[in-house]
Amino acid sequence: MKLHQRIWILLFVFIFMACAPQEAESTSPHWTYEGEEGPEHWGELDPSYAVCGTGTHQSPIDISTSSEKDLANIVFHYESSQVNILNNGHTVQVNYDAGSYIKLDSVPYDLLQFHYHAPSEHVIDGKSFPAEIHLVHKNADGQLAVVGVLLDEGAENSALNPFIDNLPTEKSDVQDAGVTINANEFLPTLQTTFRYAGSLTTPPCSEGVNWLVMTNPVELSTEQLSKLEELFENNNRPVQEINDRIITEDSTP
Ligand SMILES: [Zn+2]
Numbered sequence: 001m002k003l004h005q006r007i008w009i010l011l012f013v014f015i016f017m018a019c020a021p022q023e024a025e026s027t028s029p030h031w032t033y034e035g036e037e038g039p040e041h042w043g044e045l046d047p048s049y050a051v052c053g054t055g056t057h058q059s060p061i062d063i064s065t066s067s068e069k070d071l072a073n074i075v076f077h078y079e080s081s082q083v084n085i086l087n088n089g090h091t092v093q094v095n096y097d098a099g100s101y102i103k104l105d106s107v108p109y110d111l112l113q114f115h116y117h118a119p120s121e122h123v124i125d126g127k128s129f130p131a132e133i134h135l136v137h138k139n140a141d142g143q144l145a146v147v148g149v150l151l152d153e154g155a156e157n158s159a160l161n162p163f164i165d166n167l168p169t170e171k172s173d174v175q176d177a178g179v180t181i182n183a184n185e186f187l188p189t190l191q192t193t194f195r196y197a198g199s200l201t202t203p204p205c206s207e208g209v210n211w212l213v214m215t216n217p218v219e220l221s222t223e224q225l226s227k228l229e230e231l232f233e234n235n236n237r238p239v240q241e242i243n244d245r246i247i248t249e250d251s252t253p
Pocket residue numbers: 115116117134201
């Protein structure tokens with residue numbers, strides 16, 4: 001093959017790769033946290049978002065009544081991960097390296113990513129928190145389990161710095177921040193949880209998500225919080241009706 005033919009092929013491959021992600025992105029309809037495309041309208045924006053409006057097991061919720069039970073604890077097997085970070089226009093997310101998982105009733109769920117909302121999406125007894133981290137896991141059957149960690153203002157949380165110090169300020173593709181993080185280090189020490197059946201808190205709002213909201217918040221400093229809020233503030237879906245659901249509190253660590 002002649003040199004100019006090779007160059008043309010390389011050019012086509014390059015153009016294809018540059019265009020492909022944009023095409024993939026434009027297939028899911030745009031949504032926001034306020035106005036015409038805000039949470040009240042998510043269900044009408046696209047047929048694939050319908051459950052956002054019609055679902056009866058939606059998240060987040062106000063956790064005001066729960067029944068205590070002695071459940072098997074979540075077993076965390078979190079390793080360090082490269083901070084592969086992206087700003088998806090709704091939050092900042094770290095795609096977690098393979099190999100970290102939780103065990104829920106002895107079923108492993110792989111940790112896929114974590115991201116944040118400010119203020120918190122879950123509310124406890126009517127009390128909102130300044131922020132909430134969601135650690136998203138999936139099992140071999142494709143079922144999701146999300147661990148919610150509520151963040152309260154207080155002491156600096158150095159375990160969060162590899163994340164907070166590398167937040168992409170513009171909407172971005174995945175970037176390697178060149179540092180590592182261990183999600184284990186920003187979990188609360190006392191790992192009791194509220195558990196209930198809910199949904200994704202963003203479109204398409206799919207149900208069948210096992211929610212595990214940590215009973216105890218962890219602290220972060222005012223400075224750390226303002227870095228999160230500078231990028232995304234009010235990226236929290238309002239609380240949804242509980243309907244027939246029972247919230248269980250695993251009160252024994
Ligand atoms: Zn979330």
